[in-house]
Amino acid sequence: MADDTAPPVGATLHLPTDRIRRFVADNDPPTPCLVVDLAIVAERYQALSDSLTEAAIFYAVKANPAPEILRLLVELGSCFDVASVGEIEACLRAGAQPSTISYGNTIKKRKDIAYAHEMGVRMFAFDSAQELDKLNAEAPGSTVFCRILTAGEGADWPLSRKFGCEPLMAVDLLRDAAQRGHRVGASFHVGSQQRHPNQWDGPLAEVAAMFRMLERDGVTPAVVNLGGGFPSRYSDVVPEIGAYGKAIRNSVARHLGPLMNGPDRPLLIAEPGRYLVGDAGVLFSEVVLVSRKSDLDERRWVYLDVGMFSGLAETMDEAIRYRIRTPHDGSESGPVVLAGPTCDSVDILYDKADYHLPMALRPGDVVEILSTGAYTTTYSTVGFNGFPPLKSYCV
Amino acid sequence: MADDTAPPVGATLHLPTDRIRRFVADNDPPTPCLVVDLAIVAERYQALSDSLTEAAIFYAVKANPAPEILRLLVELGSCFDVASVGEIEACLRAGAQPSTISYGNTIKKRKDIAYAHEMGVRMFAFDSAQELDKLNAEAPGSTVFCRILTAGEGADWPLSRKFGCEPLMAVDLLRDAAQRGHRVGASFHVGSQQRHPNQWDGPLAEVAAMFRMLERDGVTPAVVNLGGGFPSRYSDVVPEIGAYGKAIRNSVARHLGPLMNGPDRPLLIAEPGRYLVGDAGVLFSEVVLVSRKSDLDERRWVYLDVGMFSGLAETMDEAIRYRIRTPHDGSESGPVVLAGPTCDSVDILYDKADYHLPMALRPGDVVEILSTGAYTTTYSTVGFNGFPPLKSYCV
Numbered sequence: 001m002a003d004d005t006a007p008p009v010g011a012t013l014h015l016p017t018d019r020i021r022r023f024v025a026d027n028d029p030p031t032p033c034l035v036v037d038l039a040i041v042a043e044r045y046q047a048l049s050d051s052l053t054e055a056a057i058f059y060a061v062k063a064n065p066a067p068e069i070l071r072l073l074v075e076l077g078s079c080f081d082v083a084s085v086g087e088i089e090a091c092l093r094a095g096a097q098p099s100t101i102s103y104g105n106t107i108k109k110r111k112d113i114a115y116a117h118e119m120g121v122r123m124f125a126f127d128s129a130q131e132l133d134k135l136n137a138e139a140p141g142s143t144v145f146c147r148i149l150t151a152g153e154g155a156d157w158p159l160s161r162k163f164g165c166e167p168l169m170a171v172d173l174l175r176d177a178a179q180r181g182h183r184v185g186a187s188f189h190v191g192s193q194q195r196h197p198n199q200w201d202g203p204l205a206e207v208a209a210m211f212r213m214l215e216r217d218g219v220t221p222a223v224v225n226l227g228g229g230f231p232s233r234y235s236d237v238v239p240e241i242g243a244y245g246k247a248i249r250n251s252v253a254r255h256l257g258p259l260m261n262g263p264d265r266p267l268l269i270a271e272p273g274r275y276l277v278g279d280a281g282v283l284f285s286e287v288v289l290v291s292r293k294s295d296l297d298e299r300r301w302v303y304l305d306v307g308m309f310s311g312l313a314e315t316m317d318e319a320i321r322y323r324i325r326t327p328h329d330g331s332e333s334g335p336v337v338l339a340g341p342t343c344d345s346v347d348i349l350y351d352k353a354d355y356h357l358p359m360a361l362r363p364g365d366v367v368e369i370l371s372t373g374a375y376t377t378t379y380s381t382v383g384f385n386g387f388p389p390l391k392s393y394c395v
Numbered sequence: 396m397a398d399d400t401a402p403p404v405g406a407t408l409h410l411p412t413d414r415i416r417r418f419v420a421d422n423d424p425p426t427p428c429l430v431v432d433l434a435i436v437a438e439r440y441q442a443l444s445d446s447l448t449e450a451a452i453f454y455a456v457k458a459n460p461a462p463e464i465l466r467l468l469v470e471l472g473s474c475f476d477v478a479s480v481g482e483i484e485a486c487l488r489a490g491a492q493p494s495t496i497s498y499g500n501t502i503k504k505r506k507d508i509a510y511a512h513e514m515g516v517r518m519f520a521f522d523s524a525q526e527l528d529k530l531n532a533e534a535p536g537s538t539v540f541c542r543i544l545t546a547g548e549g550a551d552w553p554l555s556r557k558f559g560c561e562p563l564m565a566v567d568l569l570r571d572a573a574q575r576g577h578r579v580g581a582s583f584h585v586g587s588q589q590r591h592p593n594q595w596d597g598p599l600a601e602v603a604a605m606f607r608m609l610e611r612d613g614v615t616p617a618v619v620n621l622g623g624g625f626p627s628r629y630s631d632v633v634p635e636i637g638a639y640g641k642a643i644r645n646s647v648a649r650h651l652g653p654l655m656n657g658p659d660r661p662l663l664i665a666e667p668g669r670y671l672v673g674d675a676g677v678l679f680s681e682v683v684l685v686s687r688k689s690d691l692d693e694r695r696w697v698y699l700d701v702g703m704f705s706g707l708a709e710t711m712d713e714a715i716r717y718r719i720r721t722p723h724d725g726s727e728s729g730p731v732v733l734a735g736p737t738c739d740s741v742d743i744l745y746d747k748a749d750y751h752l753p754m755a756l757r758p759g760d761v762v763e764i765l766s767t768g769a770y771t772t773t774y775s776t777v778g779f780n781g782f783p784p785l786k787s788y789c790v
Binding site for chain 1 (some may be wrong): 460502526558563689712
C-alpha cells in the first residue's frame with residue numbers, strides 16, 4: 001500500500017541495474033542500444049497495483065511494445081491500452097486475451113474498428129460524434145468511453161489539445177452511445193510525465209458531474225478511465241507512486257464516492273506506460289565528437305551516436321531531460337550542448353537545459369542515458385541520414 | 396541557361412503528375428503512401444545543372460535515398476553527399492563510383508571514416524580540430540573541407556548552429572590539414588528551403604577572405620562547397636532556380652573571380668537534396684476523422700492517417716507548409732487544425748498555419764499532400780503507436 005514516507009520515484013533505483021551491467025559486459029552490444037531490465041518492469045507493475053488497488057492496469061503499449069515486455073505483463077495479469085491494429089496484434093501475439101485490450105486511440109479507421117471487434121476487442125475510446133458513428137456501425141455491444149479535454153498542467157509532455165471534447169458534448173454523446181446499446185464511460189489524460197499527483201482531481205470532478213447528468217437520464221456509467229501520466233525519474237525529482245495512488249483514491253472518493261460504493265460500481269482503469277518501463281531502460285551511446293565553434297567558445301558541443309531521430313524524440317523542445325552518466329563522472333565538468341549524429345540542426349538534444357559533462361569526455365567514451373525504457377525505440381526513424389533504428393534488448 | 400523570366404520553382408508543375416495519377420489508378424496502393432515521379436527528378440537535375448554550369452552536383456542522399464532515385468542520378472552523372480556509412484553503401488549499391496561520394500557529415504566515428512576511406516571515398520567534411528585529427532589518422536591524401544558557421548537567414552529549416560566553426564578557426568584548421576597532405580576547401584550551408592538567392596553572397600565573401608589568408612601561407616584551396624538550400628514548392632512561392640544560379644554565379648565572380656579564372660581554379664560543389672526530389676513526390680493520405688471539440692467550435696480537427704511520426708516530421712513547428720489537395724476542392728471551405736493519427740499531442744501538423752479545407756471533407760476521403768518527395772520516408776518512425784513506416788513507390 002501507499003507509504004507516505006516512501007522515497008520519490010526512482011530514488012532508490014541505481015541505474016544501470018546489475019542485470020543490465022552484466023548483459024553489456026557479457027555481450028558488448030554495438031552502440032547505440034537500449035537495454036531494458038524486465039525485473040524493474042515487474043516491480044513497477046506491483047508497486048502501481050499496490051498503490052491503486054481499486055484500478056485495473058491497462059499498459060499503454062505505445063511506451064514500449066517489445067514482445068518480452070508484453071509477455072511479462074500478460075503473465076502479471078495486466079490489461080492493455082492500444083493505439084492501432086499493429087498494437088492489438090502485438091498484444092495477441094504476446095498471449096493477451098482480446099477482452100483485456102482497450103482500443104484507446106480516439107482516431108480510428110472504420111475498417112480498423114471492425115477488425116478489432118472481429119478479434120474480440122470490446123473496449124473503445126472516442127471523443128466525437130463521427131467516431132461514435134463508426135463504433136455504432138462496427139463495434140456493437142462494446143464498452144465505449146468518451147475522452148474529455150483537460151488542461152494538462154504540470155506535465156512535461158502535455159496532451160491537452162489534440163484529444164477529448166467538452167464535457168457537455170461528451171454527455172450528449174454518451175447518452176447516444178447508451179441508447180445504441182453500449183456500456184459507457186469517461187476518460188481523460190492529465191498529461192504524460194505528470195509531476196503533480198493532485199492533477200487527477202479536477203478531471204474526476206468533471207467526470208462525476210457528467211455521470212450525475214447521465215444517471216438522471218437513466219444511464220449507468222460503467223468505466224472511469226484515469227489515463228496515464230505516472231512518471232519516470234528524469235533530471236527532476238518526482239513524487240513517489242504512493243502519493244499518486246493516495247491522491248487519486250482521495251479524489252475518487254470525494255467526487256465519485258456514492259457511485260463507487262454502490263452496486264453498479266464502475267470499473268476504474270489506469271493506463272501507465274512511462275511509469276512501468278521508463279526507469280527499466282538504459283541507453284548506451286558512444287561519444288562521436290567533442291568540439292568548440294571558436295577558440296573563445298566556453299561551451300563544448302558533444303555529439304553522440306544517438307539523437308532526436310534514433311530514439312530520443314522526447315528531447316524535442318528539451319521536454320524530457322534524461323540523466324546521463326559518463327566514465328569520467330566526479331572529475332571536473334563544464335557546460336555542453338548535447339547533439340545527435342545527423343546532418344539536421346533540429347537534432348540537438350539539450351541546449352537551453354544547461355547540461356554539464358566532464359572535461360575529460362572524449363570520442364569513443366560510452367555514456368549511459370538513464371530511464372530511457374519508454375518512448376524511445378518506437379520513435380526511432382527507419383533510417384534518417386542512413387543511421388539504423390535503435391536496437392534494444394530485454395534482460 | 397538561367398532565364399530571368401522563368402516562372403518560380405514548381406509553378407508550371409501540376410501535381411500529381413500524370414504518371415503518378417496513373418500509378419495510383421492502376422495499383423490502388425493503401426494509404427498512407429508516397430509516390431515519386433522520377434521524370435521530375437531528372438528534369439530538376441537538368442535545370443540545376445543548366446543554372447549552375449560551373450558546379451558539380453552532389454545529391455544530398457538524406458533527402459530521399461530510394462534506390463531508384465540513386466540509380467537515376469548515377470545515370471545522369473550526379474555525385475553524392477552522404478551522412479553515414481549506410482548512405483555510402485546505398486550509393487555504391489546504386490552503382491556510384493566511390494570517387495563521386497563526399498562524406499559531408501562533420502560528425503563521424505573514426506571507424507566509419509576508416510571504412511569510407513577503404514571503400515575509396517576521398518572527400519570529407521569537418522568543422523573541428525578533433526574531427527581533423529580523425530581524418531589525418533584514417534583518411535590520408537583526401538580532399539577535406541571545413542564548414543563555417545553561417546546565419547541561415549531566410550531559410551524555412553535553418554541549419555545555422557549545429558554545424559560549422561568560426562572562419563578564423565577554419566583557416567587554422569585548413570592550414571594544418573594542408574600540411575598533413577590533404578587538399579583543402581571550405582563549405583557552408585545557407586539553410587534548407589532557402590527562399591533568398593542572395594543568401595550565398597555573405598558566406599562566399601567569408602570563404603574568399605579565408606582563401607586569401609590560406610594563399611598567403613602557400614595553401615591553394617581546392618574546393619568551394621556551396622551546400623544546399625535550393626527549394627521545393629510548398630505553400631509559399633519561391634524564386635525560380637535560374638535566379639539562384641545567377642545570384643550564386645555573380646557572388647562567386649565578385650568574391651572569388653581571380654581564383655576561379657586562374658590555373659588552380661577550385662572545384663565548385665552544390666549539394667541539392669530537396670530541390671531535386673521534393674516536388675517529385677505526392678503523399679496520399681486518408682482522412683480518418685473530422686471532429687469538433689465542442690458545439691461552439693468553429694475550427695474542425697481533421698485527422699489524417701499520416702502525421703509527424705510517419706513521414707511529415709518537417710511540419711515540426713509548422714516549418715514546412717505543404718500544399719494539400721482534396722476531392723472537394725472548389726467547394727465551401729473552413730478553418731481546420733490538421734493532425735496525425737497517433738495518440739501523441741505533438742503529432743499536430745498545422746494549427747497556427749491557418750489551413751482551410753472543404754466543409755465536405757469526410758473520413759475515407761483521400762487527400763494529396765504535394766511536394767513531399769524530400770525528407771519524408773526516412774523521417775518515418777519504425778512503428779510509433781504501432782503504425783507502419785511510410786511506404787513509397789517510384790514511377
